[in-house]
Amino acid sequence: MAYILTLLIFCPLAVGLTLLFFPAKAKRAMYGFSLVTSVAMFFLSLGLLTGDYSQGTFQFVTMRNWVPAFGITYSVGVDGITLWLVLLTTLLLPIVVLSSYSYIKDRIREYLFALFLLQTSMIGAFLALDLFLFFVFWELMLIPMYLIIGMWGGERRIHATVKFFIFTMVGSALMFVAILFLVAQFKELTGVTTFSYLELRRVILPPAMQWWLFLAFALSFAIKVPFWPLHTWLPDAHTEAPTGGSVILAAVLLKMGTYGFLRFAMPLFPQASHELGPTLAILAIIGIIFGSLVAWMQKDVKRLVAYSSVAHLGFCMLGLFALENRAMAGSVFQMLSHGISTGMLFLLVGVIYERRHTRLISEFGGLAKVMPAYAAVFVIVTLSSIGLPTTNGFIGEFLILWGTFKSQVLPHARWMATLAATGVILGAVYMLSVVLRMFFGSLKNPRNRDLKDLSAREWLYLLPGIILIFAMGLFPTPFLKKIEPSVELMRMDYLRKGAASLTIDQPVLSKPVTWLLPPDRRPLPIAAKPRQIKAGPGQSITKLTANHPLRKGGKIKGYRPGSPLPTGHKPNLPKVPPVMPGGGKPAKGGVQ
């Protein structure tokens, strides 16, 4: 079990490379092989559920040196947030493979190789606990997706894929420099170069510095999310991508952006993200409303679903910046349920596209008469997408709106929640109007008269999603129970670190972040012998798991924009900056 994460990351790559040795004509063999291995990998990933997520710590942690001269490690770990995202990714692969069987007809070998390479990079990016490793996987993701859109896409695929590539690249270029800057700060403080996430999280930067770095990270993630107004690549990419590519793009790749905020941008630069949070929340709300309105206007059903993604991801972002436990957990939950419902919508659009080779809504009408099963599934997924109670969409949106309403950090939180809630209504409007125009009414178009209903293979890949829609909608607790501790742990650290950064004008170092690792994984095996400076969050962090607010029902009060110090959690900081300029010598507190 110790190597389960490594297996999960590299098995797809191995499978992909094996596929390259198949003869190009062996379609059935290649699909069969991919299907069997991807299902096996899904079952392997279920092994992650055996970890202990009740404390919010990282599980199955593996740390190895990779390039010691640069402090680059191969560190991976999974916590309550990534657990579900990884499971979603592994679940989707067999579904995508199955759905591609009838869609991808040429260069199947290369297509499947790209899919498996994409799988490796996505899982790797979720699990990486080293900023270098994360960046490698983050960039690696671009290539297979770029090829999938560009080689198997629609007519304007080249425009779409180049746009996708350049947009994403712009963001990550600046993030790369920001990572290097952070690493350089750590080295200044300790004399040790490392890219380890757990080490770099110890750096507390003064707010001005945080701003710049946060902006660099946020740009990269915001493009990926995609955040209004940086979303324009998304509709193009979605429209041109083959079904399988769209499904993965919507279900997993977009989550990389929100995940990046939650895992990197917010915890590393809490004060900046606290100060910019309201602005970003407003942008998220604009995204929700704008996405919904534009979706309403679309004539192409795939483009409509793409714009609905902009709106749904807006909810996720709003939840994150509300900084309420339930909103943030709801945001993670919404990432999952958006992955499932939008992924299913793209699959369904693919089903009809394969039959009719058009996606124009006006071409359809009255489909429920010829394709009753298809219509039923479409309606179920639509209901999930618009967040009807008993479906998964409801839980996420409800938690986010509720948390935003109660948010202590967002100004005019109630108004924000109200505005965002109009997005739910708009979502119902545009989705239901599509259902109405496509499935009901009279069967006017003669070409729709003898369309075949869902085949067995299509049922097979639609069924897991349908089950999950209801399972997550009716029994959300097992999911939330694993998400919440990790989110809470991050939130507590965020508040403390943010407060601590206000009192400094030089970067300082907090104690080792052992509290993100399970007890048997301490101390960190990375060869870091920094001069530890007693500053920042102080000792209380190590006790966090014991005083877990979820257990005690504790609450941080008085954390408002004007007075960012949470009372009762005031860190024990010396008045003088504990670090002398240029050196690592502490003025007070002593070297441990």
Place this chain on the structure above:
Amino acid sequence: MTLTTFIALSPILIIAAGAVAMIFVDALLQKSGKTAGSLFRSIHTKGEPPVDEISYASSIDRALVSATILGAAAIVSAVLWFGGQLGGVIEIGGALQVDKLALFGFMLCALGGSLASLMSSHHLYEIKADEGQFHPVLMLATCGAMLLCASSSFIMFFLALETMSLGAYILTGMRRASPRSTEGAMKYFLMGAFASAILLYGLALLYGETGVSSFEAMGKGLAGAGAKPLVMLGGVLVLVGLAFKVSAVPFHMWTPDAYQGAPTPATSFMAAVVKTAAFVVMLRFLSVVLTGGILAGPPFGWASVLAVLAVLTMFWGNMAALKQKNIKRMLAFSSIAHAGYILIGVVTMHKAGEAAMAGVLYYLFAYLAANAGAFAIVCSAVKGGSEATDIDDYRGFGRRHPLLGAAMGIFLLSMLGMPPLAGFFGKLYIFASAVEHGLWLLAVLGMIASVVSAYYYIGVIVVMFMRESEEGKPVAVPVRSGQIIAAILVALILVLQLGLYPTPWLR
């Protein structure tokens, strides 16, 4: 000459001796219809038998022999570099200094030369440029480049620079039937001659100030002299001469024409070997001679001058590459842009010293591997009997030849700086030390410039994989040659290894 000096210089000696031997043996054997290579020919190339069997075979053999000799020299230098048996620095006659920097330079130059001759076999035959001079000239120019890497006095510096440059001019003009080649060679030669003169003038000024010719003594002398106008002028003139060789903007005018006109192996040689040697000697010159604080640091030292050059070079190179239709010309502008990234590393050296130097060398290595690989593929592709150099010729190339296409894609992505390939690690190395020493603005500009470059690198991949060739137009087909495949494989292995497991080289 003691044994140690002999060992230290052995890579250069191997190549020089090989080159001379090749000239003689070739001349003697030509009468009897044999060639130097046929004496120990081992690889037979597959494919259609060419019309002129003997001249074809001799072309192949010469390439193989010279690649073997250069490769052997590269391996010897690598062994010396890794082993460190030489025990630090070896001074030879006050003119040469073989240290780690020089040995790494040796290795890169010999490797670059070796890859260039490996890819030359078919190509030279096709363009009818091989009459036995190409390879000896290439090898001797490589010798010049290696001497340049090791030179530690002004006399040697200039002699080695000229040896290398003259060879490069000749190689550029080797395609005698093509006016482009002649034009490129002429431009390269004229501007190179000016640059040499300027460099020499700068050297004379510095010599006039200090009265010594060895780098180290001059460095000491200058440190005492402070910032006199003549010293500053001398330093600037030397920098201009070097900037010409590394093709930094605004001294890059010759690059596109020379790169496009030259036979592709010679282009690869210029991009890999000439650039490497010029950068190595630049590192040595700046770190030994112009060390004084006021000469190096801001606001008027070389660091500021080079920082401006770096930014100009990155952006100009990338912008100009965007609109190129010829792949060799595009790679020429991309090589200009890469000189810009490398210059960031050189600038960092005034603060970081050796660490930045290592970054520059690593980047050169990574760039050399990817670039040689890309040129090898360009070399291998022919279109209806002539070289396929238009980017449009590569329509559907990746679809028809997935392995070669994938290799080309990997080389281009490495140049773009995509992880986990060599180019990315090179950028990491250079930018990390730049950021660490407060030059984050340069790093940001460098990353923005590399985003610009994404457009044209990706453009080639788009053409190769996502566009179909037009009906009736001749398409690029790869020639089947074991040697070119070998060159591509070596480059590919290096690109992957330097990116995924760089540890052995980080010392």
